[in-house]
Amino acid sequence: MQMSERAITRKPKLSLAQKRGLTGWAFLAVAAGLIIWMNFYPMVRGFYIALQSGVGANMQFAGDLNFRRLFADPQFRQTISTTFLYLVVQVPIMLLTALALASMLNNRNLKGRGIFRTAIFLPCTVGLVAYALVFRQMFAFDGLINTILINVGILETGHNWLGTAWSARLVIILGLLWRWTGFNMIFYLAGLQNIDRSIYEAARIDGANPFQQFWKITIPLLRPVILLTAIMSTNGTLQLLDESLNLTMGGPGITSRTMAHQIFATAFQGNPNIGYASAMAFVIFVMVAVLALLQMKVGDKR
Amino acid sequence: MKKFLAIVLSVLMLVALVACGATTTTETPPVEAETPAPTPAQTPDEDEEDDEPAGGTLTVWCWDPTFNIFAMEEAARIYAEMNPGFELNIVDMAWDDIQIALTTAATAGNLDVLPDIVLMQDNAFQMNVINFPELFLDLTNSGIPFNEFAAAKAGMSMVNGNNFGVPFDNGTTITALRTDVLEEAGYTMEDFENVTWNEFIELGRSVLAQTGMPLLATEAGGGDYIAFMLQSAGVSLFNADGSPNIADNAALIEAINVYLELVESGVVLEVNNWDEYIGSFVNGTVAGTIAGCWILGSVQSADDQAGNWGVMSIPRLDIPGGTNYSNWGGSSWAVTSNANAELAIDFLRHTFAGSTELYEVILPAAGALSTWAPAANSTVYAEPQPFFGGQAVFADIVRFSGNVPAITTGVFFYEARDAVGFAVVDILGGADIEQALQEAQDLLVFQIG
Numbered sequence: 001m002q003m004s005e006r007a008i009t010r011k012p013k014l015s016l017a018q019k020r021g022l023t024g025w026a027f028l029a030v031a032a033g034l035i036i037w038m039n040f041y042p043m044v045r046g047f048y049i050a051l052q053s054g055v056g057a058n059m060q061f062a063g064d065l066n067f068r069r070l071f072a073d074p075q076f077r078q079t080i081s082t083t084f085l086y087l088v089v090q091v092p093i094m095l096l097t098a099l100a101l102a103s104m105l106n107n108r109n110l111k112g113r114g115i116f117r118t119a120i121f122l123p124c125t126v127g128l129v130a131y132a133l134v135f136r137q138m139f140a141f142d143g144l145i146n147t148i149l150i151n152v153g154i155l156e157t158g159h160n161w162l163g164t165a166w167s168a169r170l171v172i173i174l175g176l177l178w179r180w181t182g183f184n185m186i187f188y189l190a191g192l193q194n195i196d197r198s199i200y201e202a203a204r205i206d207g208a209n210p211f212q213q214f215w216k217i218t219i220p221l222l223r224p225v226i227l228l229t230a231i232m233s234t235n236g237t238l239q240l241l242d243e244s245l246n247l248t249m250g251g252p253g254i255t256s257r258t259m260a261h262q263i264f265a266t267a268f269q270g271n272p273n274i275g276y277a278s279a280m281a282f283v284i285f286v287m288v289a290v291l292a293l294l295q296m297k298v299g300d301k302r
Numbered sequence: 303m304k305k306f307l308a309i310v311l312s313v314l315m316l317v318a319l320v321a322c323g324a325t326t327t328t329e330t331p332p333v334e335a336e337t338p339a340p341t342p343a344q345t346p347d348e349d350e351e352d353d354e355p356a357g358g359t360l361t362v363w364c365w366d367p368t369f370n371i372f373a374m375e376e377a378a379r380i381y382a383e384m385n386p387g388f389e390l391n392i393v394d395m396a397w398d399d400i401q402i403a404l405t406t407a408a409t410a411g412n413l414d415v416l417p418d419i420v421l422m423q424d425n426a427f428q429m430n431v432i433n434f435p436e437l438f439l440d441l442t443n444s445g446i447p448f449n450e451f452a453a454a455k456a457g458m459s460m461v462n463g464n465n466f467g468v469p470f471d472n473g474t475t476i477t478a479l480r481t482d483v484l485e486e487a488g489y490t491m492e493d494f495e496n497v498t499w500n501e502f503i504e505l506g507r508s509v510l511a512q513t514g515m516p517l518l519a520t521e522a523g524g525g526d527y528i529a530f531m532l533q534s535a536g537v538s539l540f541n542a543d544g545s546p547n548i549a550d551n552a553a554l555i556e557a558i559n560v561y562l563e564l565v566e567s568g569v570v571l572e573v574n575n576w577d578e579y580i581g582s583f584v585n586g587t588v589a590g591t592i593a594g595c596w597i598l599g600s601v602q603s604a605d606d607q608a609g610n611w612g613v614m615s616i617p618r619l620d621i622p623g624g625t626n627y628s629n630w631g632g633s634s635w636a637v638t639s640n641a642n643a644e645l646a647i648d649f650l651r652h653t654f655a656g657s658t659e660l661y662e663v664i665l666p667a668a669g670a671l672s673t674w675a676p677a678a679n680s681t682v683y684a685e686p687q688p689f690f691g692g693q694a695v696f697a698d699i700v701r702f703s704g705n706v707p708a709i710t711t712g713v714f715f716y717e718a719r720d721a722v723g724f725a726v727v728d729i730l731g732g733a734d735i736e737q738a739l740q741e742a743q744d745l746l747v748f749q750i751g
Binding site: 055072073074140160163165249251252253254268269272 | 402405429433434522573578724726744745
């Protein structure tokens with residue numbers, strides 16, 4: 001206190017509030033500068049490249065050519081619908097499963113909670129490419145899954161999981177569920193532990209059954225966490241690349257290819273077209289932003 | 303942001319690829335062991351005298367340990383004999399990864415990451431040189447005797463009459479079959495000579511019924527099969543003016559029908575990636591394979607099957623112009639603009655473009671069929687090969703290669719092949735052939751325009 005009073009007397013032009021404000025801005029400036037440099041600048045730059053057309057270092061300004069091209073591109077349309085299929089099927093299943101697991105594992109009387117939590121979270125520590133390759137081996141024509149299904153008697157001959165469009169997509173969704181459910185569960189567990197136990201106690205005294213407790217207490221109090229996981233999952237699914245690239249290689253054909261994989265293929269494979277790929281990336285960026293905004297409008301009741 | 307991420311990811315991947323790729327350094331004989339070896343990343347100092355570079359290190363990107371990498375190791379050994387102290391740093395990179403690395407380097411304008419020599423698929427050669435002229439050295443006046451290579455092959459790596467690649471292997475297609483399995487079903491290799499695909503499928507059904515083994519396996523979608531079937535009839539996916547020739551292409555429709563028949567009859571087993579494909583015949587899941595003759599390196603990796611293989615030309619499409627000969631793959635060496643040019647050119651001139659000894663070693667071991675004329679006259683070609691039951695397979699393949707119809711492939715070869723591959727997936731899923739091909743044509747027109 002004394003120090004700052006003396007400081008004020010020496011520099012009377014700055015009030016205490018102003019000084020605190022400036023200190024705050026100084027700290028913020030570093031982070032803000034980094035965000036501008038590493039996030040916003042690439043966004044602007046990406047948009048600039050999206051307005052260009054050409055190969056390698058020979059890029060020319062092309063106006064909205066790439067964006068007009070997008071609307072006529074059957075492959076881009078197909079990858080959008082595939083990605084949204086993953087989004088619509090996988091994200092709700094994953095979040096509900098994660099929520100259910102989290103509330104079960106939040107039970108203090110459950111024996112071996114630590115082991116279960118670890119086991120369910122463990123897939124998140126596996127590298128994306130590594131697990132994609134393991135799934136690819138498991139679902140190969142002569143792989144583990146077919147062998148089991150044939151020996152148990154469910155299938156007579158093996159199903160070509162990765163060679164059929166619907167099952168290739170199914171395998172990707174299964175992979176995503178395995179890899180990310182535990183990740184979301186940890187968020188819910190953290191959220192659940194912030195809910196005061198006395199609220200549940202009061203509810204029980206009032207005669208609320210466990211189901212009512214879950215819907216009337218847990219869900220509303222977890223709303224910010226649910227919102228966070230929903231936005232993160234949506235964002236992650238729309239930018240899905242590793243599974244498409246490594247697990248199914250987008251195949252058969254491009255039936256399981258995601259938007260991000262299509263961008264990658266456009267930018268780096270065959271005759272590369274980085275301008276067009278940037279235009280696609282920009283469209284995904286807008287989609288993610290719009291979806292996140294919608295989710296915030298729906299989910300944030302503060 | 304995605305663009306930025308894409309670049310960061312690609313750069314990371316590039317670094318990881320270079321770092322993780324199995325690096326094979328071929329050391330010179332132990333005499334040199336005392337001299338501290340220069341690290342692979344360093345470019346050795348230019349030699350004062352211009353004619354004979356002494357020592358030095360070259361870095362090469364190529365794929366396939368049983369074939370290209372093996373050939374490069376042998377070349378390094380031969381070159382080190384005339385140039386003591388020479389070291390070759392071979393980075394094992396899949397072709398797809400090499401293509402991505404080249405694209406990334408060119409797009410980012412960062413050529414420092416490139417090695418001295420890159421192996422490039424012939425089908426991608428002109429595309430890359432035209433797209434990224436700044437990446438490759440024009441070798442026309444380098445002293446490499448391009449007129450000693452088969453003209454059609456050397457033409458694959460030429461742009462505007464200039465040579466950008468030293469031709470390497472020949473990709474003549476062959477049918478390689480297990481003679482012991484055929485015998486079990488009551489057949490010999492001769493039954494597969496000069497057959498049509500329909501006859502081949504009948505033979506295949508019979509073998510499948512009697513032994514339970516499909517004759518062939520291929521990567522699902524069959525893009526490669528359809529490409530070589532088309533070439534065997536002298537038909538391209540492009541017209542002479544470069545426009546797509548997919549819809550209403552009678553040969554293409556016939557090739558797709560043959561492929562569907564192959565899959566539906568069970569004569570071809572569809573697998574989902576290259577490793578599964580190699581495993582299919584090495585592990586004895588299927589009784590043979592059809593591919594470019596470079597596959598013989600992998601075929602011979604199954605020691606337990608020695609003596610039980612035979613090689614024949616491929617079946618033909620039952621249409622006018624159909625032949626039993628085609629081409630699948632083949633690649634050439636490019637020197638990058640980041641190279642120690644003098645050493646790289648000298649190395650290639652004394653090995654792949656000047657050493658009969660090299661080709662005599664890699665031919666029987668890997669099936670690396672030379673496109674360099676002086677080596678093609680070598681007596682090694684006529685020698686019977688014990689792995690193939692004493693058949694002089696290489697003399698036969700050279701004979702096949704002389705009959706392969708030439709076609710134009712052009713810059714958009716991969717896009718065309720993929721478009722047809724996607725159409726085949728749709729057709730296998732029940733779509734109408736003509737409509738699917740029209741869509742493929744539209745897609746290709748869209749991608750070109």
